[in-house]
Amino acid sequence: MSKVIVIIPAAxxxxxxxxxxxxxxxxxxxxxxxxPILIHTLRKFVECKQVSxxxxxxxxxxxxxxxxxxxxxxxKKEIKLVExxxxxxxxxxxALNAIEASADDIVLVHDAVRPFVSPETITAVIAAVEKxxxxxxxxxxxxxxxxxxxxSEGAVITSTILRERVVLAQTPQGFRFGTLKKAFDExxxxxxxxxxxxxxxxxxxxxxxxxxxxxxxIKITTPADLELAEFFMSQEDSRKANLAG
Ligand SMILES: Nc1ccn([C@@H]2O[C@H](COP(=O)(O)OP(=O)(O)OP(=O)(O)O)[C@@H](O)[C@H]2O)c(=O)n1
Ligand SMILES: C[C@](O)(CO)[C@H](O)COP(=O)(O)O
Numbered sequence: 001m002s003k004v005i006v007i008i009p010a011a012x013x014x015x016x017x018x019x020x021x022x023x024x025x026x027x028x029x030x031x032x033x034x035x036p037i038l039i040h041t042l043r044k045f046v047e048c049k050q051v052s053x054x055x056x057x058x059x060x061x062x063x064x065x066x067x068x069x070x071x072x073x074x075x076k077k078e079i080k081l082v083e084x085x086x087x088x089x090x091x092x093x094x095a096l097n098a099i100e101a102s103a104d105d106i107v108l109v110h111d112a113v114r115p116f117v118s119p120e121t122i123t124a125v126i127a128a129v130e131k132x133x134x135x136x137x138x139x140x141x142x143x144x145x146x147x148x149x150x151x152s153e154g155a156v157i158t159s160t161i162l163r164e165r166v167v168l169a170q171t172p173q174g175f176r177f178g179t180l181k182k183a184f185d186e187x188x189x190x191x192x193x194x195x196x197x198x199x200x201x202x203x204x205x206x207x208x209x210x211x212x213x214x215x216x217x218i219k220i221t222t223p224a225d226l227e228l229a230e231f232f233m234s235q236e237d238s239r240k241a242n243l244a245g
Pocket of ligand 1: 008009010011012013014015016017028057084085086087088089091092111112113219220221
C-alpha cells in the first residue's frame with residue numbers, strides 16, 4: 001500500500017502582499033479568524049485520513065513560532081519541518097531530499113497559502129495519481145486568453161489562445177515519489193526553474209492528469225485576496241455550523 005506524503009512549501013516572503021513594506025509578517029502567518037493561514041491549510045491535510053506524513057518547508061527564523069501555533073491549534077499529528085530555500089522549487093526540493101519514501105509512494109505538494117482547498121479536491125488528486133501516476137487540480141479559463149509580447153509601454157497581443165485548451169494550475173499537485181524526485185534532480189542539474197511541480201514532469205514528456213479544482217481554492221497572493229479569503233472563511237464557518245447544529 002502506497003503512503004501519501006504531503007509537502008507544504010511555506011518559506012516565501014510574500015513580497016506581492018507586503019508591497020515592499022519592511023517588517024511585515026509573511027502572508028502564511030496572516031490570521032483568518034484568529035488563526036494563521038498556514039494552520040488552516042495544514043488542518044485540511046491533517047483531517048484527510050489517507051495522508052500519513054506531512055512536511056512543512058519554513059524559514060529557520062519562523063520555525064519556533066510555527067511550533068507555538070501548532071500547539072495553540074491543538075494539532076497533535078507530527079508535522080515534520082525542513083528549511084525552505086530561495087525559491088518555491090528549492091523549498092520543495094529540500095523536503096524531497098529529507099523524505100524517506102519508496103518510489104511508489106504518493107507525494108502531494110500544496111501551497112501554504114491555499115487554505116480553501118476542499119477535502120474532495122484532495123481525494124480526487126490522490127485517486128488520479130493512483131490511476132495515472134501524476135495529477136494536479138486545475139480550473140478552466142473563464143476569460144478570453146491572449147498571448148502577448150511585452151513592450152516598454154506594457155504588452156501587445158500577438159494571438160488569442162483557444163480557451164478550451166487552457167487550464168489554470170492550482171495545488172495540490174501529486175506524483176509518485178520516484179518520478180518527482182527524478183524530475184527535481186534533473187531540473188537542478190540542468191538549471192531549470194519552474195513555477196510548479198507539473199512543469200518539471202512535462203519538460204521530459206511526462207503526462208500529468210488534470211482534475212477539476214475549485215474557484216475557492218485561491219492562492220492568497222495580494223492584499224485584494226485577503227478580502228476574498230475573509231469571505232470564503234465565513235462561508236466555511238457557516239457550513240460547519242450548519243453541519244454541527
Ligand atoms: N522560497 C520560497 C518561496 C515560496 N514558497 C511558498 O510557495 C507558495 C506559493 O508562493 P507565493 O504565493 O509566490 O508566495 P511568496 O513567495 O511568499 O510570495 P511572493 O512571490 O509575492 O514573494 C507559498 O506557500 C510560499 O510560502 C516557499 O516555500 N519558498
Ligand atoms: C504552484 C502554483 O500555485 C500553481 O498555480 C503557482 O505556480 C505558484 O506560483 P508562485 O509564483 O510561486 O506564487
